[in-house]
């Protein structure tokens with residue numbers, strides 16, 4: 032394939048799943064027939080990702096993210112449409128495709144449970160036919176960021192979640208894949224381990240060699256790593272653009288909570304608007320050009336404020352704001368900003 036072709040090319044993909052209908056739907060006319068239900072997981076999805084792009088794939092639970100990743104990794108076949116990864120059909124060409132890509136699926140492991148992680152890394156070296164020197168060099172680089180050598184001689188089943196996730200990430204990267212699919216890579220990890228994983232992913236992004244698709248509900252992760260954001264809603268791509276176009280989201284995140292002792296009278300603020308009031312807790316949002324510190328100063332100078340919590344909107348709020356912006360029907364209320 033030439034350099035200008037996308038590394039990942041998903042065209043008009045639809046995927047539906049059939050599941051058994053409710054048991055109570057039994058019919059006397061067709062006693063041996065149990066009805067099935069159709070769930071549309073992906074509906075006419077188009078996605079092109081180039082070399083070096085770091086894409087955040089976002090969406091609410093059940094939106095279709097994992098299904099899309101499974102199609103791109105060759106675990107599923109689309110009903111209609113085509114998927115190409117590095118020019119290959121990932122389902123038909125599974126073996127060759129595996130050499131081009133690395134995958135991690137949340138808390139599931141691809142390591143041999145009873146072996147120390149280092150043995151798994153050796154097996155993978157043989158599976159991919161990596162020259163010993165390249166393998167050692169990559170492992171040293173990975174150890175440098177993820178501090179694997181502290182625990183890579185321990186059987187995987189004795190590792191903590193954070194240790195295992197780091198080993199899994201290393202296993203996915205050992206063969207220096209051109210494409211990396213990371214499904215919730217930092218879910219359940221503590222802050223220190225999250226930082227290590229993010230550091231590694233930032234280094235990958237900086238090389239410009241890898242195309243990475245990251246699904247996460249952690250907006251800080253998205254902010255730190257992804258230049259491009261794709262949002263899926265009910266199986267359709269509702270937003271695909273550069274991160275800085277997340278203006279709605281950033282705006283939502285700037286809002287914060289102000290606590291009073293008792294429900295306050297209507298606040299008349301110069302530098303902020305009131306988003307919502309719940310009892311004695313008020314959510315305010317700085318007007319354009321103002322920041323949280325200025326708003327806090329204005330509040331403290333004029334009102335009996337008990338405390339201020341710089342608690343932004345959650346990832347789900349931000350996604351909701353994006354969905355509302357992308358859908359034809361008008362948004363209602365305070366664009367998903369919750370107190």
Ligand SMILES: Nc1ncnc2c1ncn2[C@@H]1O[C@H](COP(=O)(O)OP(=O)(O)OP(=O)(O)O)[C@@H](O)[C@H]1O
Pocket residue numbers: 048049050070071072090091092093094095096097098099
């Ligand atoms: N094997 C399956 N059989 C039946 N339905 C399925 C199957 N896999 C997914 N679905 C359905 O397809 C839709 C999309 O699911 P998918 O797992 O892709 O969502 P997701 O965005 O990854 O969600 P989450 O964030 O919760 O992981 C959901 O309605 C789900 O119930």
